[in-house]
Amino acid sequence: MTSSQMRAVIAGTGRFLPEKILTNADLEQMVETSNQWIMERTGIKERHIAAENVSASDLAVPAAKEALKKAGMKAEDIELILVGTSTPDMYFPSTACFVQAKLGASKAVAFDILAACSGFVYGLTTANQYIASGMYKNALVIGAEVYSSIIDWEDRTTCVLFGDGAGAVVLKAKEGTAGILSTHIYSDGTKADYLQAPGGGSANRFTQQFLDEKKYRLEMIGNRTFKVAIKMMVEAAQTAMKHNGVEASDIKLVIPHQANKRIIDMVAKQLGLDGSLFYMNIEHVGNTAAASIPIALDEALKEGRAGKGDLILMVAFGGGFTWGSALIRL
Ligand code: UT7
Numbered sequence: 001m002t003s004s005q006m007r008a009v010i011a012g013t014g015r016f017l018p019e020k021i022l023t024n025a026d027l028e029q030m031v032e033t034s035n036q037w038i039m040e041r042t043g044i045k046e047r048h049i050a051a052e053n054v055s056a057s058d059l060a061v062p063a064a065k066e067a068l069k070k071a072g073m074k075a076e077d078i079e080l081i082l083v084g085t086s087t088p089d090m091y092f093p094s095t096a097c098f099v100q101a102k103l104g105a106s107k108a109v110a111f112d113i114l115a116a117c118s119g120f121v122y123g124l125t126t127a128n129q130y131i132a133s134g135m136y137k138n139a140l141v142i143g144a145e146v147y148s149s150i151i152d153w154e155d156r157t158t159c160v161l162f163g164d165g166a167g168a169v170v171l172k173a174k175e176g177t178a179g180i181l182s183t184h185i186y187s188d189g190t191k192a193d194y195l196q197a198p199g200g201g202s203a204n205r206f207t208q209q210f211l212d213e214k215k216y217r218l219e220m221i222g223n224r225t226f227k228v229a230i231k232m233m234v235e236a237a238q239t240a241m242k243h244n245g246v247e248a249s250d251i252k253l254v255i256p257h258q259a260n261k262r263i264i265d266m267v268a269k270q271l272g273l274d275g276s277l278f279y280m281n282i283e284h285v286g287n288t289a290a291a292s293i294p295i296a297l298d299e300a301l302k303e304g305r306a307g308k309g310d311l312i313l314m315v316a317f318g319g320g321f322t323w324g325s326a327l328i329r330l
Contacts (some may be wrong), residue, residue: 007179008124008131008139008171010330011073013298014066016059017048017165017285024160031156038160043261047163047286049148055089057098059166060144063294064103067140071170075103078170080139081110082127084119084290086197086319087146088112095144108140116195117257117318118185119143119290120167124314124326125183131173142168143290150197152217161259162218163286167294178309178329184239185324191228195220195319229263229317234270236325237315244327248273252310253300257317258282258292267315279305289318306330 023046024035083096096110115122120143127139144166199216268275279300317323
């Protein structure tokens with residue numbers, strides 16, 4: 001790679017979390033659980049929950065507006081909108097099309113990326129290809145989720161984990177050394193049943209029996225997913241570092257998918273990286289799936305955890321299984 005290469009540079013970030021907060025104490029009233037169990041096993045204290053009439057695109061739009069403002073761009077100038085989501089507004093049109101309409105981004109091509117919790121890193125990868133090829137000069141990449149809409153609120157093994165929210169990043173084409181250096185994405189469909197929301201698709205139609213069995217809800221084999229998540233996040237992070245000839249000491253900040261504090265701690269340990277390099281906001285937002293990395297990125301940048309010229313490593317894992325990493329110079 002030469003310094004004159006066209007790269008996708010982060011020009012602005014934004015996030016939006018719905019107002020309502022569901023605490024561990026609230027959950028203690030709903031299922032047989034305890035604040036102590038949730039804190040010790042996950043690191044989550046509270047999560048934001050969208051009102052019943054609020055969709056993924058409703059959360060995406062304010063996050064996108066903030067990112068556009070930060071980038072000094074108008075919605076009309078955006079050429080590509082990608083929304084990573086596994087809780088779309090509806091099957092179709094895509095959530096990205098709803099976002100396009102709500103923003104008035106009339107010039108943009110808009111489509112969704114379905115890769116569960118890896119949706120943002122997949123989206124970043126896709127946008128990067130369009131920008132590097134010269135097809136588009138900018139892109140708005142969003143992660144937006146309303147997992148509260150697919151949670152079984154009587155299932156303590158999943159309902160304590162997830163939260164709602166959205167994060168957005170504006171990418172701009174720019175020559176130089178800053179921007180996305182590389183992304184590395186992977187899939188393994190043989191483990192689809194470890195983490196899935198089988199309801200309502202063409203394989204599992206909405207019959208009365210299906211509804212009675214609550215099959216439209218999210219299902220997860222948590223402890224098996226846990227082990228694979230650690231292994232794959234470590235491998236994806238190592239690949240990104242090796243590909244770019246980067247040492248641990250070169251990295252200013254790691255933005256991991258916020259699924260479980262214990263997963264993040266173990267990934268840091270296995271990579272031999274100082275845990276303080278890993279940004280964590282899981283305590284206050286829970287697992288927001290595809291929104292998790294862009295929400296954390298926006299928070300971290302606004303806290304001044306990284307600045308111009310710094311290297312950021314993102315690493316994600318989710319249902320599919322899907323996983324991946326991205327190395328970015330600010
Ligand atoms: O974002 C996409 C990727 N997602 C992930 O990577 C999530 C990965 N998985 C996890 O984070 C963890 O597996 C969980 C947090 C979901 C569960 O933690 P764990 O330490 O793996 O617990 P476990 O599933 O092995 O369950 C241990 C015990 C069980 O009881 P028994 O069978 O030992 O009596 C569960 O029934 O904990 C019980 N349990 C709970 N107890 C209190 C499960 N959920 C709860 C709960 N409160 N909420």
